[in-house]
Amino acid sequence: MNSEIVNSDDLFTQAVTFHQQGMFDKAQSCYQQVLLQNPDHLSSWINLGVLNRRNKRYSTSLLCYQRALALKADDAGILSNMANVLKDSDRVEEAIHYAQKAVDIEPENVTFRHNLAIALREDKQFELSLQELNTCLSIQPDNPNLQWDRSLVLLMMQKFSEGFLAFEARWKTGDLPQPNVPSHCKRWKGQPFKGEKLLLLTEQGFGDTIFCIRYIHLVCQLGGEVILECKxxxxxxxxxxxxxxxxxxxxxxxxxxxxxxxxxxxxxxGQEPPPPKLYIPKSITIQLSERLASERGNLQVGIIWSGSVTYGDNDKRSISLSSLLPIFESLPEVRFYSLQKGPKEHELRESGLQVLIPDFGSELDDFAETAALLKRLDLLVMTDSACVHLAGSINTPIINLLQYKPGWVYFPESYTSRWYPSMRILRQQTSGDWEPVLVQLQFLLSELAKSKHINLQHTDVLNILDKFETRSTSA
Structure with missing residues (x-):
């Protein structure tokens, strides 16, 4: 920073410039220096709150907004920003309270009402969320972000006809790259295409692709050649x-x-076809095969504790490996194997658990190899991400640990899944609170371990899990 900038106004101007240029550490330093000179500088407290939220320092962000509110208690923008941080912190009831206060002060402000709608959605108050989004769209009918958020609420309410129509707004938000197709290529709307070529485009994560591949035979019945863009x-x-x-x-x-x-x-x-038959190699690596064979008398459980870190909601849907330690300690007779991939693999190395929890994930090169391994395990335990869809597609038993407000495919709420017969679901009953879920998981694994025998089949695993459905749904 230029040493000539000494007064708070110049410092603030420099901070905003850094902020706008994406130089967030320098911006934060300048805001802090402004506040050292002038503790009542309202805009610096607000902008520090924004920066800290961006860096997921939610408690610090909240403190910044509290200082700002002490200076201007009826500022709707501060109240709405505070609601967003509370939502991110899994304090959804408080988030709704502050978001509503902001709307009460400025009822025509679409941004504040939009924030209220999102907070209501996070609390699974879908009817109220939809009402707020409809009000926003009456003011800004062409706003794609409002249309997109409305589509998600409709899908969670199982209003599929209206919801999937609105779901097309995702292409107008700017969050997805435009389809990579020739300029003459036309958008297919479900009509027959005999003698022509149809390209199906991958647009989101691996899990979305595996989920949607169930429709492939219905598509093929209408054409023509089907070409699948594939990672x-x-x-x-x-x-x-x-x-x-x-x-x-x-x-x-x-x-x-x-x-x-x-x-x-x-x-x-109205059509919900089962997943198609996927290619599964007949063998796995010798090392994995020998390890599984040597422990076949024990309950064998794969674990994945985090999805892709690039997914915006990954912090809410994932747990830490350390949170599973009480389960490992209480069930020494169970053999756990890590199928974790990506940056979160480091948690296994840093924990020193590699000998107790073998790292199978690093030995799996693709989803076909993963499928071959899953077929040999008794059970997969994981938080929601791509391998949930893979295991469900090949009928491997899954205990899916779900956040309080998951994606639309997990509504209406139940212990089982309409999409995957081999899935059983343990849900958060309070936003951000995994402890009751993990207590219930420990109980279910202990019951499975008691019933383990050398010829335990996947159907046996599901039958045992289903004995405790009432307990699981009330956890």
Whole structure:
């Protein structure tokens, strides 16, 4: 920072410049220096709150907004920002309170009402959230972010016809890259395409693609050649499907139609086909095979505690490996194996648990190999991410640990899943509170361990889990 900048006004101007340029550490330093000179500088407290929220320092952000409110108690913008931080901190009831206060002060402000709608959605008050979003859209009918958030609420309410129509707004928010197709290529709307070529586009995560692949046979019945854009970790898994697999880098010449994968559920409303038969290798690596065979007399459980860290809500849907330690300690007769991939693998190394919890994830090169391993385990325990959809698609028993407000596929709330017969669900009953979920998980694993025998089948696992459905749904 320039040493000539000494007064608070110049410091604040420099801080805002850094902030706008994405130089957040320098911006924070300048805001702090402003406040050392002038503790009553309202805008610096507000902007520090914004920066700390961005860096997920929610408690610090909240303190900044509290100082700002002490200076201007009836500022709707501060109240609304404070509501957002409280929502991020899993304090949704308080978030709704402050968001409502902001709306009461400025009822025509769409941003504040939008924030209230999101807080209500996080508390699963879907009817009220929808009302607020409809009010916002009456003021700004062409706002794609409002349309997108409204679609999610509608889907969670199981209003699929209206919800999937609104779901197309995702292409207007700017959060997704535009479809990579030739300029002459037309958007497919579900009509027959005999003698033509249809390209299905991957648009979101691996889990979304695995979930939507269930519609592939319905699509193929209407055409023509079906070409599936496919990331390399999924290619072998999908290799026996009646489609042509296309890499992201490949040319797209000769394509007549295109359709994003996540639009397929809306095109086939009322049809919920089971997952197709996926390619599963007959063998796994010798090392993995020998390890599993040597412990076949024990209950064998795969664990994944985090999804992709690039997913915006990953902190809410994931747990830490350390939170599972009481379960490991209480069940020494159970053999746990880590299938964790990505940055969160480091938690296993840092915990020193690699000998007790073997790192199988680092030995799995793609989803086909993962599927082969899953078929050999008794059970998969994980928080919601791609392997939930994989295990469900190949009928491996899953205990899915779900956050308080998960995605739309997990509504209406139940112990089982309409999409995956082998899935059993343990849900947070309070936002952010995993402890009761993990207590229930420990109980279920202990019951399975008591029943373990060398010929335990996947159907046996599910039958045992189903004995405790009432206990699980009331945890």
């Amino acid at each position: 390399s970790p999924l290619k072998r898994l999908f290799s026996n499907l009646p489609v042509t697999l296309l890499s992201f880098e490949a040319a797209r010449d000769g394509i007549d139609w295109y359709c994003p994968m996540m639009s397929l559920p809306g095109l086939f409303l």
